[in-house]
Amino acid sequence: MLASPRxxxxxxxxxxxxxxxxxxxxxxxxxxxxxxxLGNPSSLHxxxxxxRKDLEEARExxxxxxxxxxxxxxxxxxxxxxxxxxxxxxxxxxxKNGRNVVVISAIEHHAILDPALWLAEHEGAEIxxxxxxxxxxxxxxxxxxxxxxxxxxxxxxxxxxxNNETGVIQPIAEVVAIAGDIPVHSDAVQSFRKSELSFxxxxxxxxxxxxxxxxxxxxxxxxxxxxxxxxxxxxxxxGQEREIRSxxxxxxxxxxxxxxxxxxxxxxxxxxxxxxxxxxxxxxxIPDAYVNGINAARLPGIVNxxxxxxxxxxxxxxxxxxxVSCSTGSACSAGVHRPSHVLLAMxxxxxxxxxxxRFSFGSQSTIQDCQYALSVLPDVIRRGRxxxxx
Amino acid sequence: xxxIAAMSGGVDSAVAAARAVEAxxxxxxxxxxxxxxxxxxxxGARGCCTIEDxxxxxxxxxxxxxxxxxxxxxxxxxxxxxxxxMSEYAAGRTPNPCLRCNEKIKxxxxxxxxxxxxxxxxxxxxxxxxxxxxxxxxxxxxxxxxKDQSYVLSVLTVEQINGAIFPLGDTTKVDIRKEAESxxxxxxxxxxxxxxCFVPSGDNAGWLRERLGSEVGPIVDQEGTKIGEHKGxxxxxxxxxxxxxxxxxxxxxxxxxxxxxxxxxxTVVVGAREELAVTSMVGERPVWCxxxxxxxxxxxxxxxxxxxxxxxxxxFLRDGFLVAELDLxxxxxxxxxxxxxxxxxxxxxxATICETA
Numbered sequence: 094m095l096a097s098p099r100x101x102x103x104x105x106x107x108x109x110x111x112x113x114x115x116x117x118x119x120x121x122x123x124x125x126x127x128x129x130x131l132g133n134p135s136s137l138h139x140x141x142x143x144x145r146k147d148l149e150e151a152r153e154x155x156x157x158x159x160x161x162x163x164x165x166x167x168x169x170x171x172x173x174x175x176x177x178x179x180x181x182x183x184x185x186x187x188x189k190n191g192r193n194v195v196v197i198s199a200i201e202h203h204a205i206l207d208p209a210l211w212l213a214e215h216e217g218a219e220i221x222x223x224x225x226x227x228x229x230x231x232x233x234x235x236x237x238x239x240x241x242x243x244x245x246x247x248x249x250x251x252x253x254x255x256n257n258e259t260g261v262i263q264p265i266a267e268v269v270a271i272a273g274d275i276p277v278h279s280d281a282v283q284s285f286r287k288s289e290l291s292f293x294x295x296x297x298x299x300x301x302x303x304x305x306x307x308x309x310x311x312x313x314x315x316x317x318x319x320x321x322x323x324x325x326x327x328x329x330x331x332g333q334e335r336e337i338r339s340x341x342x343x344x345x346x347x348x349x350x351x352x353x354x355x356x357x358x359x360x361x362x363x364x365x366x367x368x369x370x371x372x373x374x375x376x377x378x379i380p381d382a383y384v385n386g387i388n389a390a391r392l393p394g395i396v397n398x399x400x401x402x403x404x405x406x407x408x409x410x411x412x413x414x415x416x417v418s419c420s421t422g423s424a425c426s427a428g429v430h431r432p433s434h435v436l437l438a439m440x441x442x443x444x445x446x447x448x449x450x451r452f453s454f455g456s457q458s459t460i461q462d463c464q465y466a467l468s469v470l471p472d473v474i475r476r477g478r479x480x481x482x483x
Numbered sequence: 484x485x486x487i488a489a490m491s492g493g494v495d496s497a498v499a500a501a502r503a504v505e506a507x508x509x510x511x512x513x514x515x516x517x518x519x520x521x522x523x524x525x526x527g528a529r530g531c532c533t534i535e536d537x538x539x540x541x542x543x544x545x546x547x548x549x550x551x552x553x554x555x556x557x558x559x560x561x562x563x564x565x566x567x568x569m570s571e572y573a574a575g576r577t578p579n580p581c582l583r584c585n586e587k588i589k590x591x592x593x594x595x596x597x598x599x600x601x602x603x604x605x606x607x608x609x610x611x612x613x614x615x616x617x618x619x620x621x622x623x624x625x626x627x628x629x630k631d632q633s634y635v636l637s638v639l640t641v642e643q644i645n646g647a648i649f650p651l652g653d654t655t656k657v658d659i660r661k662e663a664e665s666x667x668x669x670x671x672x673x674x675x676x677x678x679x680c681f682v683p684s685g686d687n688a689g690w691l692r693e694r695l696g697s698e699v700g701p702i703v704d705q706e707g708t709k710i711g712e713h714k715g716x717x718x719x720x721x722x723x724x725x726x727x728x729x730x731x732x733x734x735x736x737x738x739x740x741x742x743x744x745x746x747x748x749x750t751v752v753v754g755a756r757e758e759l760a761v762t763s764m765v766g767e768r769p770v771w772c773x774x775x776x777x778x779x780x781x782x783x784x785x786x787x788x789x790x791x792x793x794x795x796x797x798x799f800l801r802d803g804f805l806v807a808e809l810d811l812x813x814x815x816x817x818x819x820x821x822x823x824x825x826x827x828x829x830x831x832x833x834a835t836i837c838e839t840a
Contacts, residue, residue, distance in 0.1 A: 406552065406553075406554065406555070407596070407600060409552075410511070410550075410552050410600070411600060411601075413550060414511070414550070430555060431555075476599060476600045476601050477600070479599035479600070480595075480596045480597075480599035480600045481599075482599075483592075483595035483596055483598075483599050
């Protein structure tokens with residue numbers, strides 16, 4: 094298959110769908126229509142009521158997809174905002190009862206890690222990180238043991254539904270079962286619409302989703318928060334979203350989000366076939382490369398490969414120059430790449446934790462995309478290795 | 484050619500990158516993150532690797548229309564430049580960190596990495612020129628003498644010069660700013676950076692004191708008589724007159740100058756101005772920017788400070804050390820500085836001054 098001539102891509106090969114993925118046509122149409130519709134959904138007059146109706150229908154269809162009550166959907170401007178609202182809000186509520194321990198997995202996204210650190214620095218929280226095994230799966234025994242010892246002190250537990258760097262799916266139902274009465278939040282930004290996920294069945298307190306990972310627009314997310322749970326707000330103002338989130342509701346983005354949710358073009362089995370084909374070929378081409386979390390249940394679209402003897406930011410530049418867009422994992426504010434905390438938690442050392450690339454696939458990805466990326470990869474790795482040993 | 488443009492976020496490197504694109508090169512912009520804990524904002528004219536600077540570099544790359552990346556060279560910078568700066572001062576010498584950065588980071592770590600990745604060279608916004616002569620590519624002073632940076636580039640080997648492109652050497656700074664303006668680069672009027680980028684306060688002595696301690700030691704005259712005290716000998720430089728805090732006047736009322744720094748005994752020796760006179764200097768670890776200097780005495784010029792005068796001298800190699808004998812004496816010369824030999828406007832080579840007489 095690889096012997097086929099190297100095709101020069103027109104606009105490049107996009108293998109970074111976990112960062113963001115193209116907006117679906119239905120979502121663009123819905124947004125466009127709504128942008129042309131006048132009205133603040135909180136206004137009481139005709140126009141306001143009309144937009145409110147569209148917005149509530151959007152809320153209902155998102156609730157159906159999440160398997161929660163519409164009241165439980167709190168729209169935010171991003172997944173990060175939803176994570177912050179959940180972690181800080183639940184922490185503040187629990188602290189009233191003398192609980193100050195924040196339990197998170199060691200592989201959380203910065204949108205959980207950083208609010209947790211903030212709570213520790215400013216609000217007296219004690220953070221406890223639960224480790225993961227070599228496959229990238231949270232150590233349930235470690236969690237159980239900790240809860241047995243200090244259940245009364247735990248304010249909140251937050252474990253992501255699947256990891257953004259490796260795609261490894263986390264056993265959230267087990268986490269919730271072990272947690273008992275302790276509130277559990279899950280950042281499901283990567284998992285939503287990619288793997289089986291039911292808010293009700295999981296028994297979560299709170300969950301985070303985001304529109305742009307599923308073909309909706311950037312700039313809208315939602316915190317799914319159990320009915321009757323009251324948490325302090327981060328943003329104060331009009332109290333639009335259950336008094337937990339204020340700010341004029343972004344109707345065009347929300348309606349577009351719902352349109353993306355209602356689309357069923359994402360074929361998990363096809364995407365995972367591409368992922369597996371790609372991973373298999375990478376390892377065949379670069380014999381010492383290995384896929385992180387390969388033995389764990391993973392999202393269909395993410396493959397994280399370590400290329401020993403390379404530095405991921407060099408590889409990214411070289412792949413980019415060959416018109417293949419992929420990612421090194423998560424970048425910090427200065428754009429400087431550090432060892433991945435996810436790979437470190439999985440047992441990598443400081444060097445190999447900086448030697449990986451994440452390739453992520455979406456519905457639009459094709460076998461030709463994979464073949465093109467594979468055709469440029471060996472030379473990129475060769476040059477990347479040479480650059481690393483100067 | 485495929486080249487990497489080192490983009491600091493300043494006006495010079497932005498115009499240099501733009502000119503390289505116009506010259507037909509395939510250019511990729513790279514900002515070097517040199518501080519392990521970068522500050523968010525520039526403070527005055529200091530600091531060249533704040534997050535704000537990397538943003539400026541990114542915007543310049545956008546305007547020029549080239550890809551842009553950030554390379555983390557903080558570890559290399561700390562090991563090669565910051566630690567060298569501290570240990571040189573601790574040894575009683577006066578280092579030039581910009582020169583060290585060119586030697587170890589910009590034209591070593593970056594150029595080597597670029598070449599390994601398949602690029603042909605590095606373009607920077609330094610004010611210097613290169614020429615192709617009978618012996619190959621040579622390094623020359625910039626047209627704008629007030630901005631000439633050939634001194635801090637004198638640590639480049641022929642091999643490194645071959646991989647370096649300096650598109651600004653034929654233009655004055657004033658014109659570069661105008662050009663930046665006409666190219667729509669937002670950094671056109673950004674202030675020049677001065678001083679040492681990793682000492683954002685500009686207070687070198689304070690910065691050194693924090694890291695090397697401030698052990699009190701004697702200030703003595705040439706006879707060894709203690710006439711004052713200091714807080715860390717390394718905060719002084721040969722030839723320094725101000726800030727000695729000596730209350731005992733000289734017999735003839737003439738000022739005193741720092742003549743010598745003795746790190747082992749933490750002693751600063753002061754004396755009269757004429758004692759500073761130097762007529763010859765010896766440099767270690769010489770680097771040749773073209774054909775190597777031989778043991779045969781040659782007439783030329785030597786420059787010992789980044790923006791100092793070039794002085795007439797006879798230079799030659801002796802036991803692997805570069806020696807320069809001055810036609811006229813020079814007052815106050817610190818060891819640790821670079822002695823850079825010029826043949827007219829061509830940079831012959833350089834060495835780190837280890838001995839003066």
